[in-house]
Amino acid sequence: MTNILSNKSIITEDDMENTYVFLDAGYLSKIAEHFYPEGYPKYCVKQFANTLAKSKGLWCKEAFFYLGESYQSPSHPSDEDIQRRHNQKGFIKALSKIPGLTARQGRCQKDDTGKYHQKGVDTWLTMDLLSLENCRDDVKKIIVLICDTDFVPILEKLRDEKKISIIIAYYSDFKRGSDFSMSNHLWNVADDKILIDKSFFEKSLRKR
Numbered sequence: 001m002t003n004i005l006s007n008k009s010i011i012t013e014d015d016m017e018n019t020y021v022f023l024d025a026g027y028l029s030k031i032a033e034h035f036y037p038e039g040y041p042k043y044c045v046k047q048f049a050n051t052l053a054k055s056k057g058l059w060c061k062e063a064f065f066y067l068g069e070s071y072q073s074p075s076h077p078s079d080e081d082i083q084r085r086h087n088q089k090g091f092i093k094a095l096s097k098i099p100g101l102t103a104r105q106g107r108c109q110k111d112d113t114g115k116y117h118q119k120g121v122d123t124w125l126t127m128d129l130l131s132l133e134n135c136r137d138d139v140k141k142i143i144v145l146i147c148d149t150d151f152v153p154i155l156e157k158l159r160d161e162k163k164i165s166i167i168i169a170y171y172s173d174f175k176r177g178s179d180f181s182m183s184n185h186l187w188n189v190a191d192d193k194i195l196i197d198k199s200f201f202e203k204s205l206r207k208r
Contacts, residue, residue: 016057016058016059017057017058017059017140017141018058018059018061018137018138018139019053019056019058019059019060019061019139019141019142019143019167020060020061020062020063020064020132020139020142020143021049021052021053021060021062021063021064021142021143021144021145022063022064022066022125022128022129022142022143022144022145022146023045023048023049023063023064023065023066023145024066024121024125024145024146024147024148025065025066025067025068026067026068026121027145027146027147028048028145030179031171031180031196032201034171034173034180035197035198035201036201040201041201041205042205042206043201043204043205043206044098044204044205044206044207045063045065045095045098045101045204046060046063046098046099046100046101047203047204048200048201048204049063049101049143050063050204051200051203051204052143052145052169052194052196052200053143055194055200056141056143056167056192056194058141058143060100061100061137061139062100062101062102063100063101063102064101064102064103064104064125064128065095065101065102065103065104066103066104066105066121066124066125067103067104067105067121068105068121092105104121104124104125104128105121122148122150122151125146125151126151126154129151129154129155129158130154132158132162132164133157133158133161133162139164140163140164140165141164141165141166141167141191142158142164142165142166142167143167143168143169143194144166144167144168144169145168145169145170145196146168146186147170147182147183147186149183149185149186152185152186152189155189156189159189159191165191165192166189166190166191166192167190167191167192167193167194168186168187168189168190168192168193168194169193169194169196170182170186170193170194170195170196171195171196171197172195
């Protein structure tokens, strides 16, 4: 397709190589909070995935979003817990209506020390990555926004046996001992990388 006015080719979906994008909601929120410490603006998850893909000249065929459930005490839920759970259900419902986006939700448990732990989220991501072994689509590159080294063996298997290129999306402030330090294991499994900056969020803001 050609734009006669500018005499430049217009890049369309048909011209771009397909990819799948896998997003860890917890890690993504942590990055957003770093860029927007006073509260980050509402952005479209699918558009964020599209922005990641386009930064590498790819087309996001499908995005997968993994998030934990808001905690609610099973015996004495507070009004705040109930409202938070209600809001999240609305958020999940809204996500389910977005074409090309699959939301996977795990559980949230509170241990004896008062710390919260996500359950089931890693299992969902593992299952989706493993499903690529039998995938007949033309996807040869995937983008993963994760910081957990537990997924390295699966990514290595996809790269080495299925010849799927692994693109790691990440953020780093390049400070030793930082919460955003990138594991060498993840770094080494990547065929390519995307360093996220604030512009990725700005390009993904929800339309009012």
